[in-house]
Amino acid sequence: MRLDKFLVEMGFGSRTEVKRLLKKKQVLVNGKIETSAKIQIDENQDEISVNNQVLIYKRFVYYLLNKPKGVISATEDDKHRTVLDLLDENARQKAVFPVGWLDIDTHGLLLLTNNGALAHAMLSPKKHAAKVYRAKVDGIITEKDVEHFEAGIELKDFTCQPAKLTILEVNEE
Numbered sequence: 001m002r003l004d005k006f007l008v009e010m011g012f013g014s015r016t017e018v019k020r021l022l023k024k025k026q027v028l029v030n031g032k033i034e035t036s037a038k039i040q041i042d043e044n045q046d047e048i049s050v051n052n053q054v055l056i057y058k059r060f061v062y063y064l065l066n067k068p069k070g071v072i073s074a075t076e077d078d079k080h081r082t083v084l085d086l087l088d089e090n091a092r093q094k095a096v097f098p099v100g101w102l103d104i105d106t107h108g109l110l111l112l113t114n115n116g117a118l119a120h121a122m123l124s125p126k127k128h129a130a131k132v133y134r135a136k137v138d139g140i141i142t143e144k145d146v147e148h149f150e151a152g153i154e155l156k157d158f159t160c161q162p163a164k165l166t167i168l169e170v171n172e173e
Contacts, residue, residue: 027048068107073098074101099119
């Protein structure tokens with residue numbers, strides 16, 4: 001991998017910003033000052049350091065984000081804040097995306113990663129990865145509702161897959 005690509009992936013800015021770091025002699029490769037952005041490095045074998053900080057290459061990154069209400073589970077949007085807007089610049093440069101989604105008016109734990117294979121394995125209907133949702137519902141959920149979930153709820157355009165509904169708490173106020 002080229003040194004400049006490595007440094008960009010590690011969150012040291014754009015290629016232009018990385019070239020400035022190199023020009024200022026702030027990057028060492030195996031203990032020697034390096035000023036060329038074009039050199040090939042082995043990200044798993046060579047020791048790369050910036051300002052005397054040794055960098056450990058991680059191909060994939062994983063962030064667990066507690067998505068607040070009012071934020072959408074998307075990477076870009078002109079009208080609303082996205083989950084990526086909640087990350088710092090270093091995390092955004094790693095090209096992460098949400099695995100799944102939560103609606104704008106919900107909050108909860110959301111996985112962000114740059115590992116496409118993992119995301120596919122978790123989201124593909126063929127994999128049957130279990131998902132857990134906790135919802136606060138107005139009104140009373142009945143045993144009949146539980147049966148509807150188990151059978152698959154019919155919507156306008158399709159029938160949902162069967163699901164398990166567990167009532168955790170009832171507040172009859």
